[in-house]
Amino acid sequence: MVQSVRGMRDVLPDEARRWRSVEDRIKYLMLGYGYEEIHLPLLEATELFSRGVGEGTDIVEKEMYTLTDQEGSGITLRPEGTASCVRALQEHGLLFNQTQRVFYSGPMFRYERPQKGRYRQFYQIGAEVFGAGGAEVDAELISMCYRLWCDLGIDRRVHLELNTLGSSSVRKRYREALVTYLTPLIDQLDEDSQRRLSRNPLRILDSKNPQTQALLEDAPVMSAFLDEESVANYERLKELLNQLQVPYQQNDRLVRGLDYYTDTVFEWVTTDLGSQGTICAGGRYDGLVEMLGGKPTPGSGYAIGLERVLLLHELDHAEREPRSADVYCCVVDPAQHGWAMHFIEQLRELAPDLRIRLHAGGGKLKNQLKRADQTGAQWALIAGDSEVTNNRVAVKFLRTDQAQVEMGLNELAAFLNNAIQS
RNA sequence: GUGGACGUAGCUCAGCUGGUAGAGCUCCGGGUUGUGAUCCCGGCGGUCGUGGGUUCGAGCCCCAUCGUCCACCCCA
Structure with a gap:
């Protein structure tokens, strides 16, 4: 018998019923916040991701399904949705002088070692807002997630981690300071962190290696480098979350793996899924549209990992979804x-x-x-x-x-x- | 990509120091001429992931390979 390809998964009726019900609830909620659904292609020009997601990231370096088509063009099975989303709205002129709230869903592809909650083809539902800066949009996106977890009855199992990365110029200065601090200590760093020191030093911050973490105790902290505007934005966001009664934890070590984030970043994390703990993550990416060749346009959004949400949902709702027939x-x-x-x-x-x-x-x-x-x-x-x-x-x-x-x-x-x- | 555990019936699993494979559930038939729980009786179902090797003999030992899972890594 021919088997399925490694990391690919079949969703059979028992699971598909739950899948449909959860997916429908997520989309219904997004529609309720005024987000419009869009459909995006699975294949994009490879360049879109190398520029959008970032050359130095693991996704681009070693996880993309990239191929050459019959015309010799480099194309890639999308590893995430935000870059495609920007490309599509830009290409059709929908970012011109207006605010857009959109959501998309579908399979993404990354060549990683498969594990429970981590597949090579996995399903994301993402929401993005373009053309509106400021903490209010970020707060809306976050409280939307929170309502969703409550809706699905998994709010008890997740918590929100929050950080700000500052503007890109701030991040650049901070990166230099961090490299200056760590370079003399390079022999004491774990192997992965040594490699990252030149490629993507911020990622060293969330290393799980205890010795590396100990070295970071005295490292320069991002908050000291933030400019006034970033600080004000961050404070405003926290104030809004308090007002909305959305609980959060600040985590100044939180760094995202994609290059396009600026200022606000957040992750919804669970401890009930082993090492695949992030069920939803996102943040602000005010520089991305410009990086992809558009006019400077603020953007903010998040993506939900549907398989992981389903695994969590199943923990407290073990009963099968009923009613396959009346x-x-x-x-x-x-x-x-x-x-x-x-x-x-x-x-x-x-x-x-x-x-x-x-x-x-x-x-x-x-x-x-x-x-x-x-x-x-x-x-x-x-x-x-x-x-x-x-x-x-x-x-x-x-x-x-x-x-x-x-x-x-x-x-x-x-x-x-x-x-x-x- | 690194390290480790595991692959036996459709499902969950047992299988002794190597001696020729078992249970529960499911499914099918009967106990009921056309009435779903439970119960009772009977039955179908396996090239033990795959390919090699060692051995008189391999589910068990060895090697390879594929897959799943765990940790690292990465990320949703």
């Missing part, structure tokens, strides 16, 4: 199947919201009713010889003690429509 129609004898099909088609027309499953594959009535029970259906319809002659079906109540009754088409449609209202 009505299950049993056919006593194959001779009645055609009649039953026609009856059901008419019923679908009169009761379009019902989920009706017609038994397939024959078998005894006993087994058909067992199937009916397993689908979670409320009612079983039975079409047998006597019913068909009278142009009616038997209605059996699978979840209550009510006695079985016979009904004609119109009576049944009216009854079922009424019943699923409540």
